[in-house]
Amino acid sequence: MSALSLGASRTRPAPAPRRGARARRIRAALAFYGFISPWLVGTILLTAFPVGYAVYISFTDWNGMTSFMPWVGLDNYRQVLTSSDTLSALSKTLVLAAIIVPVSILGSLALAVLLNKRMHGRTVMRTLIYLPAVVPPVAAALIWKVIFDKNSGAANRILALLHLNAVSWLTGQMAFVAMIIVLVWAIGSGIIINLAALQTVPAEQLEAAKMDGAGPLTTFRHVTLPAISPILLFQTVLVTITTLQTFIPAILLSPISDSSVVTNIQPANDVYMVDVYEQYFDYSRYGLGSAMIVVFFVVILALTALIFKFLGRSVFYAVDPTEGRS
């Protein structure tokens, strides 16, 4: 990169004649819109329009088949917010996120900090720890389904070694624990971003802290953590959003699979997304399903805002990311 900037000329472009300025601005705007047009058109057609459509459907009692969409006003929303099934699915999903997000963020941060030290086998260990993040969710769920099988799975064989009774992992309340284990397995998914972030911590500052007699923990807290805090915030938001949408482990961990999407879900794994699918595809209640989606979106936005409010305060922006690093 430095070689290229050396090659570039130091002189500023010659000031253009005045009457050309307006035309140049228009040309620049055209170039900007030209470059972003695939995304812009795609977002209007494939995001904005569907979101608007979902909001419209949520005010109807549509069954997905008739061309007539009976308008029911806020009925669906009333039902979403009062149905005990939906609310328990929502609280289950929030509990799941409350467990997964801290474990995943802190776990991958800790692993990245350890991997950032120079030692033998570092590259191999980094690859192994990251690997579950590459494994497709369907495969991850199936791997653990084999392990958690009541009769032949490795999980119960380990319990037997410890002289503990066999557990029915995939049914009842344990199904929720099984789902958590599947999600925690990918704890290393953040280490690559974290390692990249740790590399950007200014070496002079780490040195200065050491010269001042700061221990490793103090240095981490006052130098490293502030420097990587924007990335941690970004990750927290992403992991929260992804975890709230957990769906595949919930349906694929069920001991019997069935072609109809959600008939065999364990009640313990009846997370919000599963509920939405049930409304759409088992009961053809498109209106109610859409209302659930809209409510869910609002919950996600609110949570994101909360995360920004409470964690964003402690985020430390050293430099404007668009400016060069000093």
Next chain:
Amino acid sequence: MSVHEISAETAAAPTPEQPQAPAGPRPGPIRRRRERHPVAFVVLVVASVLITLPFVELLINALTPSSDIGADRWLPSAFRWANFTDALHYIPYLSLARNSLVLSSLFGVLTTFSSALTGYGFARLHGPGKKILFGVLVMTMMVPPIVTLIPTYLLFSLYNLVGTYWPWVFWGAAGTPYTIFLYRQFFSSLPKELEEAAILDGAGRIRIFCQIFLPLSRPLLVTAFVLAFNAVWGDFIGPDLFLNSSNTTLAVGISSGYDNTAGYPVYNLLAAGALLYIVPVVVLFLFAQRSYVRGFASSGLK
């Protein structure tokens, strides 16, 4: 510590120094020794082993003969490699794999290029409404896919595109918000002089993009492609909803394909099929790993 190690670490240090310079006596000494971190090492080894064990268990299951299923033993009486060929025939594995490959590559190429274009636009060009549009981009990162999936299904079915690969073409062409964001960060970090000189030479924006910026972003291109490929290779809901049994992908195929008539999974074949399904993405990742890691590093994610 050997001289080789010292010089290797010096090369990685931000300020170049003579390789022979003894570590230590300079003002503000930077430790150049390969330090020992026994605790960190042990923790990492334990974590690596724990995380890797499920893969080992999957392999063992994939090699277990049917007669050993349910037996209380850690290793099967014999390794049955034919499970893999059986897994390939239990479901139409190869045609499912081809569908996955076509769909993932198609989407990967399109979205990588389209995201680069948009990222460049946001990083280096100016137009009215840019700030608002960038806000929209960040917002769309937070829209759960399910919000748009079902209305999009209705939209595509209106044009008879359900059951075809066209939705992935449109999704790909629209770019991926997260990837656009990475590109925008990366392109913003490049010096202004890069295009100023080219503009003086009379180069157009498209040429500047294709000949200067795109080649510079190569690690990020790899990162973007791997992310996109893996996303489609692993996607279950998309093909489950938009495709039918004749053209669906492996993710859907293996999720319920290895059940016996009673609806219970045939564990050894399921394991073999799942293992074969994982191999391509793991190999792709291992091959691309260096660029992939650099792609994240270079975007200076903030």
